[in-house]
Amino acid sequence: MSKYMVNLKINNIPIAVEEGTTILDAAKRLNFHIPTLCNHPDLSVAGNCRVCVVEVKGARLLAASCATPVSEGMEVFTNSEKVRIARKHVVELLLSEHNADCTKCFKNGHCELQELASEYRYGDHIFIDLVPFKHKYLDISSPSITKDTSKCIRCQRCVRTCAELQAVSALAVVHKGNHQTISTFMDKPMNDVVCTNCGQCINRCPTGALYERNYIEDVWNAIYNPNKFVVVQTAPATRVAVGEDLGLEPGHRVTGKMVAALKKMGFNKVLDTDFTADLTIMEEGTELLTRLKKALVDKDETVKLPMMTSCSPGWIKFQEHMFPDLLPNLSTCKSPQQMFGSLAKTYYADKINIKAENMIVVSIMPCTAKKFECNRPEMRDSGFKDVDYVLTTRELAMMIKQAGIEFDKLEDQHYDSILGESTGAAVIFGATGGVMEAALRTAYEIVTGKEVPFANLEIKPVRGMDGVKEASIKIKGAKPEWSFLEGVEMNVAVAHGLTNAKILMEAVESGKTNYHFIEIMGCPGGCIGGGGQPIPTSPEIRRKRAEAIYEEDAGMPIRKSHENPEVVEVYKDYLGHPCGHQSHELLHTHYVERKRY
């Protein structure tokens, strides 16, 4: 259906826009800013906060500009007397039910309501404070997500995020009228419901009603403790995003500055999760090939295909709740974070002569689910808690500011060695399709001895922001030990965001697919869009971060995991071979079935 143009006037200025455009978007094109709260570029239109109301000539009611399409001859006023009075009322009403302890709030300075309040400077708070009469409730049950109902302004962004992007609906609207609130099933604590800890709700909450459980003080205490040797690892996606919270534009790569800042902050060693991302490829790639052999040659029916990646802890918990029958399909590999933890407190501790009980492992992650993951009882294979504290990218930025470091003036520094070397294959773990691409680069070469047949090693079909991506690679010239794979068409699929994961899982359950390997990342865009990344987020911002990730890959001297010299070393020195006994002890795990309610 072809769209035709609609003519209208906004604040007396004529403009023609495509049919179906909202008043809000039309006004944006004329550089008229209309404030919004419940609106978000990733979500469906709600039109419920009413901050964005505008006057339409001849209409009895003000129109919510986010929810009202333009019409021919419409005359809109975005700042008329009626609009200003209504907007002032709406903001004041929101403030009256909001627990405005801004100076104590974790979101202080990052709160959209605060921004709006400071923009309008309403001095005469006329309305009665409703917060004291309310059911005030701080939920700190989850190791990942803190929920403070007293800060909630009922915009329902979190509810839409959880339902639309993640297909989880752990958060929902309950009750009505003055009792209406956002809650969980039967008002249970966050840790007791289907919440996957993905943190996407945090990324979209305009206020401090949802934020990560923060461990900043614990980490500072560890750093200051002379008896502790504090090791920090940084995930691939943090290096293209942390700059956003430190005054830089989205898409800036700040790897070297981030390393320098961590060293200045006093961490004893600054190491890289990318190292264990490469290790994951070795383990997961080998596991895949072993599964294929068992299924295709040995006809072992207990072996489940397609194999699915296990790097994303939000995705893992989703699968444990929603598709427990498919748990055997999950790779048994731990996530790179947890591989790092168990290796750090065994192999690495030995190497540098530090007692594991004196070592603290801190992770900088784009993720809130990692906070839950490091607390899983399975994650103690070193004999200790493998990873002690997980900080989000946002928490890291806060600590850098607290330390008084002028981030943009820092000289680039390198990760410490060992456990600091990585490849381009590891970096792209941060974007959707990255694990798949890295795995194929290695697996194809193991089987054929040749590089994947894609220009510049870039496997374009698995890149990009399509919700579900598919690709096939035909194996040609397999080595003798892999001859059963000769001519086999390897079918792979990639999904990001749990709604897309659900679509893919339902397809797998239907039995109509013939995939061998599936990559799932719990968050939209993969880790670059993780629940611990700087706020705001949007498709545009995630696209820029992904571009930065691929730039980083292209600029790396080594771009295949199996060529990482430290990885080669760790197998020779300690682990033996991929999926060997020692690997199984330290680098692999198992999953548990969880109930939905």
Add this chain to the structure above:
Amino acid sequence: MEQKQLKRVDLIFEWDEKNTPIQVLDKTLQKTPDAIILEMIDSGLKGRGGAGFPTGLKWKFTRNEDSEVKYVICNADEGEPGTFKDREILDRVPEKIFTGMAICAYVIGAKEGYIYLRAEYNFLLKSLQQKLDKFNQQLKERQIDFSIYLRSGSGAYVCGEESALFESMEGKRGEPRNKPPYPTVAGYNSKPTVINNVETLVYTCEICRMGAEKFKALGTSDSRGSKVFSVSGDTTKPGIYELELGMPLKDFIDEFGDDDAKAVQVGGASGHCVPRKKFNDTIIGFEGIPTGGSMMIFNSSRSMYNVLHDYLEFFTEESCGQCTPCRVGCQQLLKGIEAVKKGERPPTYLEDLKKLTLTMKIAAKCGLGQSVANPFISIVDNFKEEIIY
């Protein structure tokens, strides 16, 4: 202003043995849909649920939509405080409702109709279902491709708002939608839908029975026909009365009051409060004060503060809670008059609250929040002393 004297009418509950509803249907289906629409428009019938949208136009808009699937829905979620006329209609003459729906379905091209019955009326379900089965059977015998089904609500006032009603029927939380699109374009299941009040549908049946001319002879030019009123409060004869539209409130009070009436709440909690001094110049109809039928009479023993407080408590609880002006606004109004009463806020605070209701009137998402200004301003303006002291 055109006025009528109070006159009782007997259309809704009248049973014409020579023109039973099913006979009216047979007769009406001889006409073309366009002819029926013209007759409806000509009759001047406006929706009897309270909002007063011209029924003929609603049917016309829906007929003009290009869609395989369309629906007719009878809004029987009679939730407005003080309204109880639909219950009586559903109990006594449901065949007329069914017939109105079948005529509408024929006009717009719908194959399915639904009656959304408020949860509190579930006691009617059994008898209604029996009569409906018989009617559906009659449609089948006539090879009319249309059936009516019953749906039960879950007890929320806001689900009487048409788009919240659709959400509820679709199994979702009953929250009003953004408009546009309107139901005639995207209603139940996002398909073009006519949603009419119980009484409106009965009048469509009646107009088809007696012709637009006879219907038009009743009422005024703005308010054609008659209307069923639910009379309650301090009255000597509470109950259901069908009266010609366009009468002065004075006549109404003379008939139903207890000689001590100080105010009438016209149109339920979301309607307007008329004090005694304005009884003479208040016309009941679309040119004066429109009403979904609720007429609550208060005599001098009643505290208008308590009346307003009750209404505000009701809205505070029954707001769906999604939009700010309604969810928080209602709470502020309630807490506000309490504070003024207790002397915690000055009497002038009532002016601030009145301004707030004006914002609610134009910025709330649906009719619920938009109409809170009606009782608030009319009670505060007319009974300020009672609110303050």
